[in-house]
Amino acid sequence: MARTRAWYLSLGYDNPYVWAHHDDAPWTPLARPIRATTIALVTTAAPWQPDKGDQGPGAPYNAAAKFYRVYSGDTASDHDVRISHVAIDRKHTRMDDSGAWFPLPLMRRRAAAGAFVLASRFHGFPTNRSQRQSREVDAPELLARCRADGVDAALLVANCPVCHQSLGLAARHLEAHGIATVLMGCARDVVEHCAVPRFLFSDFPLGNAAGRPNDPASQAATLDLALQLLVEAQEPRTTWKSPQIWLGPPDWKCDYANPERLTPAERAHLRAAAEASRIEARKLRESVLAE
Secondary structure, eight states: OHHHHHHHHHTTOOSOOOOOOOSOOOOOOOSSOGGGOEEEEEEOOEEOOTTSOOOSTTOOOOGGGOOOSOEEEETTSOOOEEOTTSOOOTTTOOOOOGGGTOOHHHHHHHHHTTSSEEOSEEEEOOOOSOHHHIIIIIHHHHHHHHHHTTOSEEEEEOOSHHHHHHHHHHHHHHHHTTOEEEEEESOHHHHHHHOOSEEEEOOSOTTOTTSOTTOHHHHHHHHHHHHHHHHHOOSSSEEEEOSOOOOSOTTHHHHTTOGGGOOHHHHHHHHHHHHHHHHHHHHHHHHHHHO
């Protein structure tokens, strides 16, 4: 949160964002053995839209690719969902393996082996800076869809800093209404500031909450740890840290949103790009929500 604040101040935005904060969290224990538990996947990744510009590996932030309403998809099928619309770590993550942020194929295999029951649908949750929108509109809609699918528990996989907050608010709402949750993410301070029931923290660059990219063993271990946390946590605000380490350059934490590593020209360019994206996203949001 401190890095994000410094970043936007350096770009000339003098109204730092106020992050969602809670001191306690709701709690729902698992009601049945994990093998009989119906689990839903919740993601902030967006379906690929071929008419919305570059959304491929290494794509810059693309505000046009955002979505502003909860959506759902059939878990029996494969889906092309991408994270070009969020503020992930683009220097150390190229977005070329969706298994790092969208573990549906792995969950399908685990469910087929009898580890748990996979819900019939997964759900996309909007990355929304409006906490009120997340709490009062998006979270109730997500709950209604989960209830319609007979969901007992949900794994929520976050990407950018605001994704972590949005899914934190979603997890709190689900848990308060009888659905157990695990939030999987890489922004520990945002999640713990919001206060969620169960949090699996992977100390990786943003965009890799489901495991290291192009590393099936890492992704499998991450999912298994999330399922173990779902079963073994005994109280709200339980955080487990994955024992895995990032295998890329060791200074990756110094690069993300670090204004000290910008030249004046780079800062001016990023300010212009941020303002253009902000305006585009606002127009799209107003258009979608007005429908």
